[in-house]
Structures are given as structure tokens and as C-alpha cells.
Amino acid sequence: MERELLLLGLLRQQEMHGYQLHEFIERDLSVCINMKKPTAYYLLKKMSQDGWITEELAREGNRPTKKVYRLTAAGEAAFQRLLRENLSTYRLAEFSDEIGLAFLESLDAEEAVRLLSQRRKAVSEALASAMTAPQHQGSLQWIIERQIQRLKNELTWMDEIIARLEESGS
Amino acid sequence: MERELLLLGLLRQQEMHGYQLHEFIERDLSVCINMKKPTAYYLLKKMSQDGWITEELAREGNRPTKKVYRLTAAGEAAFQRLLRENLSTYRLAEFSDEIGLAFLESLDAEEAVRLLSQRRKAVSEALASAMTAPQHQGSLQWIIERQIQRLKNELTWMDEIIARLEESGS
DNA sequence: GGGCGCATGTAATGAGTTACATGATTGA
DNA sequence: TCAATCATGTAACTCATTACATGCGCCC
Numbered sequence: 102m103e104r105e106l107l108l109l110g111l112l113r114q115q116e117m118h119g120y121q122l123h124e125f126i127e128r129d130l131s132v133c134i135n136m137k138k139p140t141a142y143y144l145l146k147k148m149s150q151d152g153w154i155t156e157e158l159a160r161e162g163n164r165p166t167k168k169v170y171r172l173t174a175a176g177e178a179a180f181q182r183l184l185r186e187n188l189s190t191y192r193l194a195e196f197s198d199e200i201g202l203a204f205l206e207s208l209d210a211e212e213a214v215r216l217l218s219q220r221r222k223a224v225s226e227a228l229a230s231a232m233t234a235p236q237h238q239g240s241l242q243w244i245i246e247r248q249i250q251r252l253k254n255e256l257t258w259m260d261e262i263i264a265r266l267e268e269s270g271s
Numbered sequence: 272m273e274r275e276l277l278l279l280g281l282l283r284q285q286e287m288h289g290y291q292l293h294e295f296i297e298r299d300l301s302v303c304i305n306m307k308k309p310t311a312y313y314l315l316k317k318m319s320q321d322g323w324i325t326e327e328l329a330r331e332g333n334r335p336t337k338k339v340y341r342l343t344a345a346g347e348a349a350f351q352r353l354l355r356e357n358l359s360t361y362r363l364a365e366f367s368d369e370i371g372l373a374f375l376e377s378l379d380a381e382e383a384v385r386l387l388s389q390r391r392k393a394v395s396e397a398l399a400s401a402m403t404a405p406q407h408q409g410s411l412q413w414i415i416e417r418q419i420q421r422l423k424n425e426l427t428w429m430d431e432i433i434a435r436l437e438e439s440g441s
Numbered sequence: 442g443g444g445c446g447c448a449t450g451t452a453a454t455g456a457g458t459t460a461c462a463t464g465a466t467t468g469a
Numbered sequence: 470t471c472a473a474t475c476a477t478g479t480a481a482c483t484c485a486t487t488a489c490a491t492g493c494g495c496c497c
Contacts, residue, residue, distance in 0.1 A: 103370050104457090110374040120476050133367040140457055142478060165465060165476040184378070187371035188386040191393035191425075195485095197303040197414050200273050201357035204280040205410040208354070216358040223361035240375040244367050247428060254424045255361075258417060274485090290448050310485055312450065335448040335493060365457095 102183050104136060105153075108144055109172065109180040112154060118167035119145050132231040133248040145170055153179050202262070210270025214263055221259040228252040272353050274306060274314055275323075279342065279350040282324060288337035289315050302401040303418040315340055323349050372432070380440025384433055391429040398422040 111122060123141045126134055145168075149156045153176035157169045172180070205213050231249050236242060281292060293311045296304055315338075319326045323346035327339045342350065375383050401419050406412060 103366060103368060107370050107373070110370075110377075113374075113377075118476080119478095124475095133364070134370070135363065135365045137458060139459085139478075143457085146478090163466065167476065180374075184371050184374055185386055187369070188375070188378075188383070189389040191390050191397065192368060193305070193397055194303070195305045196273060197418065198273060198362060199357070199417065200277050200280075200304070200414060201354050202413045202417065203277070203411045204283075204350075204354055205358070205413065207280075207283075208358075213358070216355055219359040220361050227361065227363055241373045243372045243375065243432070244370060247369065247372065248367065250428060251424070254421070258420060262413070288448080289450095294447095307486060309450075309487085313485085316450090333494065337448065 103187065104140065104144055105148060106180065106183040106187055107134065107136070108141070108148065109153065109176055109183065112170050113172050113177070113180055116169050116171045118159070118169050120167070122170075129235045129237065130244070132234045133244050148176065152176075205266075210266045214266050214270070217259060217263050217266070221256065221263065224252060224255050224259060228256065273357065274310065275318060276350065276353040276357055277304065277306070278311070278314055278318065279323065279346055279353065282340050283342050283347070283350055286339050286341040288329070288339050290337070292340075299405045299407065300414070302404045303414050318346065322346075375436075380436045384436050384440070387429060387433050387436070391426065391433065394422060394425050394429060398426065 107126075108122065111117065111125065117125070119138075119142050122145070123136070123138050126136050126141070145154070145156075148154050149170065152173055154170045154172055157171065159167050159169050161167075208216070228249065231245065231252055234245055237245070277296075278292065281287065281295065287295070289308075289312050292315070293306070293308050296306050296311070315324065315326075318324050319340065322343055324340045324342055327341065329337050329339050331337075378386070398419065401415065401422055404415055407415070
């Protein structure tokens with residue numbers, strides 16, 4: 102329900118059409134959120150069928166027709182419910198994406214350092230791009246800040262591991 | 272391919288049957304890994320069909336027949352490839368599970384603190400259980416250590432946010 | 442004799458992605 | 470005129486989960 106929460110939260114601040122919503126997410130929130138176009142369109146349709154949002158057709162000049170979405174009372178209620186649910190609960194990540202660490206010892210230290218340095222570079226690039234991401238007002242900025250903190254923590258960890266490997270390899 | 276890497280890595284250290292593999296993951300790695308039984312069985316069958324592992328039937332006494340899996344040369348090659356791939360690349364998390372933070376300002380500070388404190392408690396329980404998880408030798412322990420570090424970072428962050436809210440609310 | 446542990450699976454479902462499809466306007 | 474942007478979708482597929490199904494042995 103996290104994606105629904107996001108869409109509702111954004112629509113609550115300002116009515117938007119699907120393309121616009123997706124574009125905003127891509128441009129401004131790509132640092133921490135990745136939602137593909139068909140997913141956005143699908144969820145909007147579903148929430149519209151569920152009565153959480155209304156769909157209003159709009160044309161501007163000769164541009165393609167848009168469907169502008171707006172929260173209903175039921176949508177507002179759903180938002181409030183999902184928000185409380187989301188803030189109060191914690192789910193362990195299902196799968197450690199860095200599972201390779203578990204088998205590091207099957208490589209020689211030199212190669213391990215080389216591979217992890219490559220990964221470290223990717224993390225540091227992600228951090229750099231996160232730090233230049235568009236700023237926002239209010240709490241919307243917090244998820245970006247949090248992502249930056251998380252990436253810094255990732256870098257710290259990688260440096261620690263690389264240092265340990267270099268020590269053991271020398 | 273992360274799940275395949277895990278299974279290959281474990282089988283590489285010691286031949287096992289499906290039930291045993293799943294049990295090990297549940298018992299010893301549940302802190303950072305969550306893989307359901309049908310998923311394990313499915314992947315083992317698939318990897319066996321792909322020639323990455325061999326399947327050998329075994330009976331002990333009158334117990335149900337087991338299928339003991341063992342890496343083939345192709346499996347070893349796949350392991351080496353997947354390991355390098357995994358260690359050298361980084362993927363941004365697809366979706367911030369704490370998206371609710373973005374809409375914190377739509378709640379009054381008092382309720383926000385109450386909800387986040389609930390979440391904080393869940394995180395701290397996860398940390399406690401991670402710290403009492405079975406210890407392992409070698410690099411297998413690293414993913415557990417990393418998870419502990421990550422949970423500590425999560426707690427730090429939550430404390431910071433809660434503090435900010437209490438400050439602004441008073 | 443009844444429930445739990447061992448051991449294996451299948452079938453249906455869900456959530457999201459990729460690839461495909463359409464069509465108009467705008468700017469180089 | 471050709472590509473990019475605006476705007477909406479459908480269809481097929483992937484990956485993993487939940488729910489369901491089976492059956493023997495062991496212990497109370």
C-alpha cells in the first residue's frame with residue numbers, strides 16, 4: 102500500500118494527472134522512489150474505481166486529453182489510515198541485496214577489494230546525485246534526507262570492509 | 272539472481288536437501304533474509320534443470336526421501352559469476368518503505384511522535400533479536416553484522432526525527 | 442490416536458516491470 | 470520532416486508469496 106500512499110499524498114497536496122504525477126516522481130523523488138509509468142496508471146485507475154479519487158477529463162488547447170485526479174472523502178480517509186499504518190510499523194527488509202558479502206572469503210582479498218571498490222564507486226555516485234536532487238519544502242524533504250544518510254552509512258560500511266580486507270591481505 | 276547466489280553459496284560449503292537449506296535460512300539468517308519454502312524448492316528444481324546442481328535421492332532409515340543437492344562445475348561457474356556481479360554492483364532501493372515520512376506534516380506533532388515511537392519499538396526489537404542471532408564463522412557473519420549496523424542506523428534516525436518533532440511541538 | 446516434525450511439492454494470486462501500441466503537438 | 474515531449478494505456482511476463490495437498494514417523 103506504500104505506492105498508493107505516495108500517490109494519495111501527492112494528489113492531496115495538488116490535483117494532477119497521471120503523466121504529471123509520474124514525471125514528478127521520476128524527476129524529484131527518483132533518489133528514493135522508483136515507480137514505472139504503467140504502475141502509476143494502473144494504481145490511479147484502481148483507486149478511481151475504489152472511489153478514493155475522482156477522474157476528470159481536461160483538455161488544454163490541442164494537447165492530448167488528460168485525466169485529472171482529485172481525492173474524495175474516502176480517499177482522504179484511506180490516506181489517513183495508510184499514513185498511520187506506515188508510520189507506526191516496521192518491516193524487516195526481505196532480502197539482503199549484498200548477500201555476496203557472505204561469500205567474500207571464497208575470493209582472494211585483492212579481487213574482493215577490486216570488486217567492492219567498484220560497488221563503492223556506484224554508491225558514491227548515487228550519493229552525489231542524491232545531494233544535488235531538487236529540494237522540497239516540509240516533510241517531503243525528509244525521505245530524501247534519509248536516503249542521503251543511508252547512502253553515507255553504506256559508504257562508511259564499504260570503507261570499513263575494504264579496510265579490513267586490505268589489512269588481512271597484506 | 273540473489274537468491275540463486277545464496278543457495279549456491281550454501282550448497283558449495285556443504286551439500287544439503289531443500290528442507291535443510293530452508294531451515295538453515297530461517298533459523299540462522301532470518302535477520303536479513305526471508306525466503307519461503309516454495310521459493311527454495313522452486314529455485315532448486317530450476318537450478319537442477321539448468322545443470323547448476325545435481326539432485327541425488329537419499330533415505331535415512333524410514334524417513335521421507337530427501338533430494339540432496341550438490342554443485343556441478345557449471346554451478347560453480349555460475350556462483351563465481353553471480354558473486355562478482357553481486358559484489359561489484361549497487362542498485363538503489365526501489366521504494367522507500369518509510370514514505371509516510373514525506374507526509375508527516377499532515378499530522379500534529381503529538382500523534383506523529385506516538386506513531387513513530389511505535390515504529391521505533393519495532394526496530395529496536397528487530398535489533399535485539401538480530402544481536403542474539405546465531406553466530407557464524409567467516410564472511411557469513413558479515414551480512415548479519417551489516418544488518419545490525421543498519422538497524423542501529425535506523426534507530427538513530429528515528430530518534431533524531433522524534434526529537435525534532437518534540438522540539439517543534441513544544 | 443493425535444499432533445508435531447520431516448520432506449516434498451502444486452496452484453492460484455499478487456505486485457510490479459518490460460515491451461508494445463497509439464496518436465497529437467512542438468521545435469530544430 | 471523527423472525526433473522529442475505529452476498523454477494514455479494493454480499484454481505478456483517475472484518473481485515470489487499464500488494457500489493447499491500429501492504422507493510417513495515419532496513422541497506423548
